[in-house]
Amino acid sequence: AAGVIQSPRHLIKEKRETATLKCYPIPRHDTVYWYQQGPGQDPQFLISFYEKMQSDKGSIPDRFSAQQFSDYHSELNMSSLELGDSALYFCASSFSNTEAFFGQGTRLTVV
Amino acid sequence: GQQLNQSPQSMFIQEGEDVSMNCTSSSIFNTWLWYKQDPGEGPVLLIALYKAGELTSNGRLTAQFGITRKDSFLNISASIPSDVGIYFCAGRGYKAAGNKLTFGGGTRVLVKP
Numbered sequence: 001a002a003g004v005i006q007s008p009r010h011l012i013k014e015k016r017e018t019a020t021l022k023c024y025p026i027p028r029h030d031t032v033y034w035y036q037q038g039p040g041q042d043p044q045f046l047i048s049f050y051e052k053m054q055s056d057k058g059s060i061p062d063r064f065s066a067q068q069f070s071d072y073h074s075e076l077n078m079s080s081l082e083l084g085d086s087a088l089y090f091c092a093s094s095f096s097n098t099e100a101f102f103g104q105g106t107r108l109t110v111v
Numbered sequence: 112g113q114q115l116n117q118s119p120q121s122m123f124i125q126e127g128e129d130v131s132m133n134c135t136s137s138s139i140f141n142t143w144l145w146y147k148q149d150p151g152e153g154p155v156l157l158i159a160l161y162k163a164g165e166l167t168s169n170g171r172l173t174a175q176f177g178i179t180r181k182d183s184f185l186n187i188s189a190s191i192p193s194d195v196g197i198y199f200c201a202g203r204g205y206k207a208a209g210n211k212l213t214f215g216g217g218t219r220v221l222v223k224p
Contacts, residue, residue, distance in 0.1 A: 042214040102153035
């Protein structure tokens with residue numbers, strides 16, 4: 001069965017650079033969520049989209065932005081990267097408010 | 112905001128033992144999900160619960176949606192070495208579609224030395 005696809009799997013950026021993370025949800029899923037997970041931490045909610053509209057917003061820095069496109073894929077744009085942004089970034093998708101399935105994540109390292 | 116307390120934070124298991132963990136919330140949830148996460152990987156969905164009082168099994172796993180809608184537990188029976196990992200509960204409150212999942216702090220399951 002198709003799963004949530006995230007790219008890239010690994011990304012190394014320097015401070016103050018920009019990064020773009022991509023997420024391709026499971027086909028026919030209308031909701032996408034973005035989470036950030038630091039080492040030894042639980043996933044922290046950043047932002048979600050339902051039917052291409054932002055539906056919920058968590059602790060997402062102003063330096064980050066995200067959108068969901070007409071084909072339902074989503075991108076998380078991160079600017080002015082800081083060392084503290086190094087983390088695993090997960091995307092999840094669901095059909096409305098049913099179970100959410102997670103991708104394999106993108107490991108971002110800021111040096 | 113919504114807070115999820117998950118306990119225990121960590122536990123040691125011996126093969127064949129039963130394992131229990133639970134989550135409590137400061138507010139009412141309409142969905143409880145349980146995930147297992149291996150290092151560096153994405154959380155994998157184990158069980159989904161949608162109704163208060165619901166008891167659902169998935170192989171050796173059993174989870175229940177608390178009747179107060181503020182808690183849930185997960186049991187693993189007859190544990191095996193591959194049960195090692197981090198287990199997360201996640202809850203979703205009442206809202207129209209697209210509502211976020213709030214995660215508990217995780218229960219780290221380790222093998223007894």
